[in-house]
Amino acid sequence: MGRVRAAMASTVPAERDLRRVIGDGGSIPDGEVEGVGEQGLLDLYRSMVLLRTYDERSVIYHRQGRIGTYAIFWGHEAIQAGSFHALEDDDWIFPSYRESAIGLLRGLPAATVLSWWRGHPAGWWNPADYNLASICVPIATQVPHAAGLAWGKRLRGESTCALTFFGDGATSEGAFHEGANFAAVMRAPLVLLCNNNQWAISTPLSAQTKAEALVDKALGYGIPGVRVDGGDVLAVHEATREAVSRARAGGGPTFIEAVTYRAAPHATADDPGPYIDPARVEEARANECLGRFEGYLRRQGVLHDDLEQAIKADAIAVMRAGIAAAEAEPAADVSLLFEHALAEPPASFAHDLADLRRILGE
Amino acid sequence: MGRVRAAMASTVPAERDLRRVIGDGGSIPDGEVEGVGEQGLLDLYRSMVLLRTYDERSVIYHRQGRIGTYAIFWGHEAIQAGSFHALEDDDWIFPSYRESAIGLLRGLPAATVLSWWRGHPAGWWNPADYNLASICVPIATQVPHAAGLAWGKRLRGESTCALTFFGDGATSEGAFHEGANFAAVMRAPLVLLCNNNQWAISTPLSAQTKAEALVDKALGYGIPGVRVDGGDVLAVHEATREAVSRARAGGGPTFIEAVTYRAAPHATADDPGPYIDPARVEEARANECLGRFEGYLRRQGVLHDDLEQAIKADAIAVMRAGIAAAEAEPAADVSLLFEHALAEPPASFAHDLADLRRILGE
Amino acid sequence: MSDLYLVEAVNDALRVEMERDEDVLVIGEDVGRSGGVFRATAGLLDRFGPDRCVDTPLAEAGILGSAVGLCMAGFRPVCEMQYDAFSYPCLDQLITHVGRYRWRTGGKMTFPITVRMPYGGGVRAPELHDDSPETYYVHTPGIKVAIPSTPADAKGLLAAAIRDPDPVVILEPKLVYRTERGQVPDGEYVVPLGEARLAREGSDVTLVAYGAMVRVCERAADALDASVEVLDLRSLKPLDEQALLASAAKTGRVVLVQEAPRTCGYAAELAAILAEKALLDLRAPVVRVTGYDVPYPYWAIEDAYMPSVARVVGAARSLLDF
Amino acid sequence: MSDLYLVEAVNDALRVEMERDEDVLVIGEDVGRSGGVFRATAGLLDRFGPDRCVDTPLAEAGILGSAVGLCMAGFRPVCEMQYDAFSYPCLDQLITHVGRYRWRTGGKMTFPITVRMPYGGGVRAPELHDDSPETYYVHTPGIKVAIPSTPADAKGLLAAAIRDPDPVVILEPKLVYRTERGQVPDGEYVVPLGEARLAREGSDVTLVAYGAMVRVCERAADALDASVEVLDLRSLKPLDEQALLASAAKTGRVVLVQEAPRTCGYAAELAAILAEKALLDLRAPVVRVTGYDVPYPYWAIEDAYMPSVARVVGAARSLLDF
């Protein structure tokens, strides 16, 4: 445990350059983000509530055996919602498993995402329908995809840009490095959004890198980098907006390090007990992003009890409908094993399927 | 050609932070490296001459069909010799194909290296005999090897360190990134020596990275970085010495960017005509590292004609003996196909070999 | 003897071998503080300290690449790849260096690297937690490959791999990590590479498998009204060719079972050996029961992808009725 | 018709397809300014500009990974891997994404990526410029693989790959890049994937090969005093199984030739198909003539590693005398 604490200590977020907008309701005053009015604030809030609700319900659904293993993103809502609202609808998003529900903010049915976690092909979607890539499971491998898409959009002369999410651990992978470098060299309009929650499963940031801050990697790619408080939705939003407009203006990619702390298990299968310091987790939970934003909205007089309840009720309704729809999905037909693997399937597929149906007594 | 020149322009080495010791014999005065006396200067010179001779002879041997394709390192001798002499004999070296002859400075027979380029198993050596890893062909893949060796030496409590050479293009590979990060995290006593000759075959540095300087990558690994004039053997030597002592003191790895310019074809098989600016090459050749060092040594009164001729004659003798010995090697027996692939070969190998001998009528 | 789950036997092997030889290091993602996502390395950090059980950065090529260097410093690294499909980033180091470096030194330097990983499907996991990548490893020169199906073999084969002077890849069937317990010898226990295990004797038809498919074949054997032989290969490279040919000679009917996609899967290699060396013994075609040549599916339909008892039974019957 | 070297036919195909479809991009290391280390992409930069013929950073996973994103933007990227053994860093993207992404979208999105590379030995090159990596590609679901042996097929198969909605890997035998010229149709020319070519008709024994080994088999056919059929597969996945089975049915004797290491090589897949579907046609064992299960050697001894005419002749004789 001693060893673990030692690690912990050095993974407490360095305050260095940490941009914030939301105050603490006391000595630190609230700021504002230019151009984000009451409507904008409430849009951010609705998105955060929807994500939070999705996450909390999913953990329950998992316990009830209604979805499979699930990667919890409790406490990451400010990063996801704040950056999302800096994008236009035709900008592309490349999520990792940690942002599995980001599509909900673009109208992707909750049932689709829940089906994905249920291991059901109803979890498929066409990335082009939502400008949203599939959920990426292998760490950092989505970064070159995002670089390629953004590069391609520039080649087409479109003003579209792309944003990809990845974690602190992901920055150790060659795929991150190659993707970030491609984006820089190709002047790809891309936002490289690093969710630095300071843990890669049980591996603390201190065992992942010796960089003082992950944002220091930006210089090595010759791109701008900015470091924000990942628990401050407005700071994330503002930083992403700047990166997006730079990208649209032909300024290429920006690396954003959004610093937060993983205050939940890595996934439903994970037990952080052996490796994480409960006190530090409590601290993070006490300071979690949704509560901070609610305090801000109330201090601004934008949020009041009725509205909060209405918004939360809507989110719960979305999830209720979503899980019901996901569970109403008929069992997937085994033909789906073969059907979409290739646009032009070989003869062997038909033979294999017939054989399989015979065995299954269909 | 316009496109190419544009690229060229931006690949002229930025002077930023470029450390130099050797002056220009005019306005820029000569410096000195503390602790490097006449003997040390002549050791560096002998090594540079031996490498230069190896390289120039090899190009001739290739034309004569006495060795195969060969990666030319003309103009890189200052980087190789300068860094080499900052190491002790039990420090490890991890070369790329570009440093194929670095072993000569440790007593590896020229015949061995020439045999390697002749595709002959006599080109094998035991890395442990010279603390010199095998010549690494896949770009940047030796970097994690060096990180692992250095990490292991630290675990053993030895004061040994390691140095690995790689190019500017190599910094784009995931293998470089992962290796550098491992070295930093494991506090491995390693010198990451980047030979920035500004070209990766036909790809200019400007198409490789948008970083203002490759040394800027060091910050992202949380390690010190230094940028030196790769044509200045004393600057390279001094910088490497500092990195080595930091490594021995437990300070972990250092990234050194040694800036030079590839004034020869990438390899004997390459024709730079279509992509390189001859004027820029001429400039580089006029300012090549051996001549610069000879000027310095003469200004210091350390070198005079007889000595220079003697040293160059020795080097040529080494190469004459080397190629003779390499050519005297008997043809390799086909059993070598199988013999060393596994410490415990499967039965099939004996059968395959017998079969092969039968076919070959042996 | 202890009654252990397969994953516990892996843990036992690691502990015993690390005690036996202090040059043995365990490195990988999450192998230390958490003891591994499957707990295969549980307790090793506390017992052997952070220098011998190392949580590495998240980079598989970095793990295997630095293992090459650790060998040069005299260590015997045991690299954990967290899951089958997450081992692919290390293939470049495996193919270009791990399998070739010894040859490159004229046999002067050995690379006793062990790469171990959970592999295979059927565990209701998200995408890319279900692959059977043995072909990529078996095809690579200079690499040995073993796949246990029982707790005892999981311990013995891993111990053999760690002691082996050559690089060995051990694929551990995660589907049976914690299904049935088995008797495992305490202390040092080695199962030599290259020796198959006759899981069941029979004379009418041979079912050849490894890893999780051995159980499937045993159940198929129960379901068949014939004398069925089940051969658990245990070691894919080196292969116990004699055991394969002997069983084929005995039954003349061979079903080859693998989870991996069919094309160029390991069953193809076995079939090729039979077609070359056992032709006259064969009383019926050699049939393969394998995963399909499609991406491993989402788990709601994974059971239809995995070779099932029914598919193996069907294949065996087709040979018996041939 | 033009009389071209194989590598010139590759260049011709790229030019024609880039003219035909402006979504076709050529990306890779040194494909632009220098026109490729083998000149396969010569002239494309000048003709189509730096947006369509792109010198990328030195990172194979980055090349293939960004190609996935380029497809999402509607392009048809043709990725050059500079050499066989330098394609290994891209295997992770290939296996985890290129071969699976279409399935992952329920077939809604296609990934018309072409990966092409020079492959194979015999060119007196330094280490790792000689591999035959087809198994790694063929075994991967969602990937098609073709290997031409003639200039005309090099053009036609590459054109087919570029137009194909699925990812296709083309391995070009660098040994025959500039050995013999061949007649190549001008302008648009497509050789459909999945159709083998009967290089030579015969009735006593079949030699099955692809790439540079087709020439070796033809020479072996000349050397044999028997009626020899030579089947040039051209496309490994999809495979022209009918052509293989038809020839096996005709001659009853089959020799499978590949440069790659034996274990789990593509010849194993062919042998397995024969053992399952042609058993009763076989008059002799199915034999493989392959590279050995060792690292590709230094070039002074590479001729002993490569399947030779003598080895193929020996194998064929053993079947004829069986």
Ligand SMILES: Cc1ncc(C[n+]2csc(CCOP(=O)(O)OP(=O)(O)O)c2C)c(N)n1
């Ligand atoms: C290539 C690869 N290696 C290993 C894994 C297993 N794995 C899943 S999540 C994870 C940790 C990722 O940490 P980080 O990048 O910080 O993202 P976070 O989960 O904290 O959001 C690991 C190692 C994987 N999915 N992909």
Ligand SMILES: Cc1ncc(C[n+]2csc(CCOP(=O)(O)OP(=O)(O)O)c2C)c(N)n1
């Ligand atoms: C993984 C890999 N990809 C491609 C190549 C082919 N190749 C050989 S040298 C070279 C350029 C390397 O440039 P750089 O790293 O700058 O080193 P330099 O040759 O300039 O010393 C390339 C692409 C290779 N050897 N390895």
Ligand SMILES: [Mg+2]
């Ligand atoms: Mg994290």
Ligand SMILES: [Mg+2]
């Ligand atoms: Mg270079």
